Amino acid sequence: MQAPPAGSTTRLFNLLSSRTELDHPLCAECTHILLSNLTRQLEETKKERDGYIAFEKEVRKEADREKDGPSKDEVEQKIEKLKEEEHFAIDQLKAAESERAQLEQELRSLELEEKALEEEEAEFWRVHNAHLLKSAEQASQLAALRAAYAADLATLEKLERTNVYNDAFCIGHDGVFGTINGLRLGRVPGVPVEWAEINAAWGQTLLLLYTIARKLDYTFENYRLVPMGSFSRIERTTGDKATYELYGSGDLHLGRLLHNRRFDFAMVAFLDCLKQLIDYVRSQDPHVDFPHQIVKDKIGEASVKVQFSQEEAWTRALRHVLLALKILLKWATNGSNG
Template sequence: MEQRSYICLNCQNPLRLEFAQRRPDSADSEKKSETVITEALTGHSRNLMKLISDAQFPSDAPVCNVSFTFLKTICFFIPIFQDCSDALVKEMDAQVTTLDDEVKTYQTYITYLKENHPTTAIPELKAKLQNVADEERDLELQLKKLLCEEEAIDTELQTKRRAAEASSETSTELWKKYRDNLRQVFDDQDELHSLESERQYAEVQHRKLIDTNVLDLCFHIWVDGIVGEINGFRLGYLKEAPVEFTEINAALGQIVLLLEILLERIGVQHHELVPVAMGSHSYIKLRRNGNDIENYALYGQGTPLSGSSGIDAGIRRFLQLLEFLLKELKDRNKNFKPPYQIHAESLVDNGVKYNAVMTLNTDVRWSRAMALMLTDMKAACAQCDALRAPI
């Protein structure tokens, strides 16, 4: 009997095969068996249980200590080191048990299906399944379409988001510019209001200055009782209230200066007489044909009304200039009427003449004449201011 060397497919140990009846000596069978065993021994993927189940002869699936009955022929593989048949049988029994459980489960489910789902509804269920499959396919197509749309929308959203960020930055810059410009506008408005207030204040002050008679401010004339005064200097003399010539000379210098200003203000000049303001030594100049003829002093010394003052001629010339001024003012304003009329060297008050010269005059009458003359001067100041062109 021919002996071959085999290896257990499970433990890979050498086996000795004893045949009770040899398998048919066929070249094809021998070649096939060797090919299968070679595949098993070389580690090709092959199911051991399937290999044993498909074996027709013991040599087709050598395993330790396992017996096969094929056509009432018994053969044994005698293991040299260990037996593997028990483990294989146990595994096969476990698989059979598992398969029996699965068969029972499937049988139970089949019974349940038969009881609850009769076979008459199978075409309907197949149609419904087909509809569901078609719907699923349509939904998949819609899903693909929606995914494409979502991708396009995401792309557009990203583009718009970048544009929005750029627009936000631009908006921020514009807002900053607007804020700065608005602050500048507010500052300019505040400055404009301040300038407008200053302008209005300046306009009010200017109007006040326009309405103010500068001559009244510069030459304050005041008559209290009999004796009058100009800029604080008394122009009069009473025995009970005597006034020195120094004060009278200063007062006469003030009225000469005022007369000179009034003539200049209305733009006229006497053809012969010229007032010359020299403070306490003022005088009236007589000029003819451009030549100075004589000076008439308006300042004296000694005791007033003593007859030796030497200012009577100057007072007469002053009254001539004052009368000339009042006549010029009346020519410009027909409604103007001097408070007191001048006749030669006297002033008239209610038909009473008061002589302005000191010679052969009383202190009361002379003081009254000077007060009347100061009143005419004050009226002339007011009329000159009224004739001023409006600004």
């Protein structure tokens, strides 16, 4: 800082001396310091003055703005409007609260309805699952029934293709012998067929003729067949109504010879009944072919009598008898009357 001029210093001294009882002579350096401090204070005072002036201006501007503001009526109108807005807002709030209460009630109703629907859905699925189980069980039963039906149908078809008569009366041959169910019918030299087997074979043969006649609903004239196994017989229904035993014996005593004669009569009577049935079948179906003709006691030129005949011829006649029965059985079971 520059030193104050000499004139200033003198004035300063005079000023100080006038304010106090003492004169104030100062040295140059002290004077210089004093002037510097005073200058600084002056600058600060100016700044403070400028701040007050600026503040005064702001206060005046604010006062001016207050003078230019709304009037009392306007303020009261604004207050009234605000009150109205407040009442409207309160009404809206009450309406909103009422709507909220209504929505809460609807929500509770919906919750109850949802719970009921959940219970209904649970019941539906329970019933549905029970139905599925029952349906599966019924499907299993149906499959089992269908399988059983298919098996029964196959069995029925098999049975329908099966001729029970052929199974019950199997006619064949064993060398020169005709056989029925494996029993040989006849005798030849060198082949000792027991009379028990022959009698059993005649019992089966008579039963077969009896069965075919019943199936065809045919009644023999003059005779009645009595199938009784190895002791079968034929009874006359007219004349003397004699009974002829259809079984024989190899004994040679007189009583047995008489019995064997009745045996011959029985075989002739059998041949008569066989001819009656053949004639009946031919009357029903002329196309049926029987290769051996029956005339009295002969079939195919061979007699069915065992006495006074060669065993080979008797055996051949019995073979022809079985063949005729086989043709009758086939026609009765498979033909138009089957």
